[in-house]
């Protein structure tokens with residue numbers, strides 16, 4: 001029988017994971033959500049035919065896994081409020097920055113796995129970083145991994161601090177890709193393409209280049225060199241990027257994401 005999963009918070013990321021789980025064959029009847037915002041709750045019920053409650057009830061204790069998917073800012077308050085209703089479940093937190101020791105204290109449980117998914121989970125192309133303290137059982141690790149793998153690939157890390165790096169690369173990463181897509185679309189338009197033409201070209205290019213990188217044994221700088229003809233168009237573009245130190249700026253932006261994850265642990269943990 002499929003394990004019951006209860007989501008606390010039914011926002012963007014929970015929706016992505018729920019969509020991926022159902023798409024991968026997880027029964028809708030085995031998923032419940034606690035989501036107080038009525039329009040969000042109604043949309044989840046409509047789109048996925050799952051049970052959505054405005055607040056927790058006794059059925060929360062029946063979940064094999066509770067997925068904590070509220071904002072880090074409110075996680076402590078929500079966890080303490082629901083604590084009397086919790087059973088002996090695994091707790092899977094997707095909140096950026098909130099640490100295992102904080103969660104252990106709020107939930108009065110050591111059965112905690114932290115996950116850092118990303119929104120491509122919605123189409124089962126997610127990448128999820130996972131961390132569990134050494135005391136967490138193999139069965140709990142397997143259940144967390146099963147949920148994450150239902151929506152894409154997983155990468156375990158051995159030190160909790162590395163989840164901040166995962167957050168900065170793959171958690172926030174889809175936004176970086178969309179940021180570049182926006183720029184490529186606007187540039188294409190300014191060069192005379194229609195908005196739709198430019199967007200289609202840009203999306204297909206990301207798709208194709210990522211698939212090529214995934215299929216290749218060669219490092220990205222070699223793949224880039226293959227595109228770059230001597231004195232040609234790509235060289236003109238990458239030289240302009242180098243002239244404004246784009247790579248260093250981009251790396252600093254990723255560092256800022258990781259630093260923010262660590263700060264959030266101090267603010268909300």
Ligand SMILES: NC(=O)C1=CN([C@@H]2O[C@H](COP(=O)(O)OP(=O)(O)OC[C@H]3O[C@@H](n4cnc5c(N)ncnc54)[C@H](OP(=O)(O)O)[C@@H]3O)[C@@H](O)[C@H]2O)C=CC1
Nearest residue numbers: 009010011012013034035037069070071072094095096117
């Ligand atoms: N978005 C992303 O790409 C990623 C997000 N995360 C993490 O996922 C978590 C959720 O983020 P995201 O989905 O973007 O945020 P959202 O704000 O979209 O979702 C959070 C949801 O929780 C609801 N909520 C608020 N209070 C309660 C409560 N007491 N009980 C139950 N639900 C409540 C919110 O309702 P309301 O709007 O009314 O407040 C909202 O619908 C965060 O901790 C974030 O760090 C992790 C990886 C990637």
Ligand SMILES: O=C(O)[C@@H]1CCC=N1
Nearest residue numbers: 096167170171172173
């Ligand atoms: O922006 C955030 O804080 C969350 C975590 C990673 C992606 N979104």
